[in-house]
Amino acid sequence: MSDSPVTSFSAQSSMNALWQARYGTKPPEKPLPESPVARSLMAHRSVRHFSPAPLPEGVVEAAIAAAQSASSSCNLQAWSVIAVRDPARRARLARIAGDQAFIAQAPLFLAWVVDLSRLEHVGYAQGHALPGLDCLDTFLGGVVDTALAGQNAAATFESYGLGIVYVGAVRNQPEAIAAELGLPPRTFALFGMSVGYPDRARPTAIKPRLPQASVLHEERYNPATATDDASIRAYDACLEASRAGARSWSESVVARLGDVGALHGREHLPATLRALGFVLGKA
Ligand SMILES: Cc1cc2nc3c(=O)[nH]c(=O)nc-3n(C[C@H](O)[C@H](O)[C@H](O)COP(=O)(O)O)c2cc1C
Structure with missing residues (x-):
């Protein structure tokens, strides 16, 4: 089975392509400085099917x-x-x-x-x-x-x-x-x-993350950006679109933390x- 465009990103992909896969948005206008270490880290995805x-x-x-x-x-x-x-x-x-x-x-x-x-x-x-x-x-x-x-x-x-x-x-x-x-x-x-x-028959895609603005604060914590509903809704849609049957992030948060039984002990x-x-x- 050949890799789909989504699963084929790797540490050899460009910084911009990896950004796009990680956030589902265009990379910043200022170029990201090239780094093989950053590319390898940005290409991470959890693997649950092994040879x-x-x-x-x-x-x-x-x-x-x-x-x-x-x-x-x-x-x-x-x-x-x-x-x-x-x-x-x-x-x-x-x-x-x-x-x-x-x-x-x-x-x-x-x-x-x-x-x-x-x-x-x-x-x-x-x-x-x-x-x-x-x-x-x-x-x-x-x-x-x-x-x-x-x-x-x-x-x-x-x-x-x-x-x-x-x-x-x-x-x-x-x-x-x-x-x-x-x-x-x-x-x-x-x-x-x-x-x-x-x-290789079960390739895994990069799982998108919250927009950087949700987690990166300048000088002081900004509750408005950390909890910006529009950003969270956009991320929910991005995650749902990333894989058939994927839950939104908001749904996952509630599923995991809405009942302590979900912590399995x-x-x-x-x-x-x-x-x-x-x-x-x-x-
Ligand atoms: C401390 C920790 C524990 C985790 N435990 C599990 C686990 O028990 N089973 C599992 O399938 N994934 C587990 N994961 C993987 C996360 O589900 C995964 O990292 C997350 O969904 C983001 O996906 P990604 O790693 O593909 O980017 C764990 C991740 C971390 C950091």
């Missing part, structure tokens, strides 16, 4: 080196990542994480883990308790570190022509994921990532995190 072809040697190591090159709050490096290749374990993870078949299909599943356990160990090794581990900000720092690392890895995989999809559904049942992956206390699987070559996360050894306390 069984194995990953080339070395790409995991390169992606993790890129992940470890991300900035890290106080250089605490409060994350770990677990590479799951075993098909039986991937099948079990697929079931736990929302019955998502692509987790079993893609040759590699990465579980990205907020990891305060290593820091606790470092404190003990020096004879120190670390009350700072119990502060909410330390947990948030771990979340930010893990996300930055994961996104650097995602961009690296995509730069090799591989496809990825994040898997937030690992947070539906964090304790089951922790048991499957042997996670110690004070660790938490923040998201997963399936990685593999995209199935994640609404209980504060209690679950405490059960996993996070205190999330004051100070």
Whole structure:
């Protein structure tokens, strides 16, 4: 099957073509400065149909080196990542994480883990308790570190022509994921990532985003542009037109947040995190 015009955008497309695909609008009159990195990032789309072809040697190591090159709050490096290749374990993870078949299909599943356990160990090794581990900000720092690392890895995989999809559904049942992956206390699987070559028979289109004016503020936050109804309506129409059967963004927001049941268990996360050894306390 040949790529349709919408799915054929890639990191080789022009900055202007990628802008058009990303926003469904003409690019700005002033030319966008050329950048292969920006083109690769702007060509991103989540891949949910994978070829069984194995990953080339070395790409995991390169992606993790890129992940470890991300900035890290106080250089605490409060994350770990677990590479799951075993098909039986991937099948079990697929079931736990929302019955998502692509987790079993893609040759590699990465579980990205907020990891305060290593820091606790470092404190003990020096004879120190670390009350700072119990502060909410330390947990948030771990979340930010893990996300930055994961996104650097995602961009690296995509730069090799591989496809990825994040898997937030690992947070539906964090304790089951922790048991499957042997996670110690004070660790938490923040998201997963399936990685593999995209199935060329099922190409995926770039999903448009909100207009820049909705998210980019100059000097001070501008509630009028952030919540401009005309922009949101235009984006709703753009998303609906991007794929047969696609919901508008406004509909998706209500479907996801209009009933906490749509969080599939994640609404209980504060209690679950405490059960996993996070205190999330004051100070
Ligand atoms: C933290 C995070 C968790 C996600 N979890 C899932 C998931 O469990 N299943 C899924 O199919 N997509 C998941 N996604 C992918 C989003 O649905 C996707 O990024 C979004 O719809 C935008 O589409 P795009 O990535 O193709 O641009 C997740 C994305 C992020 C950033």
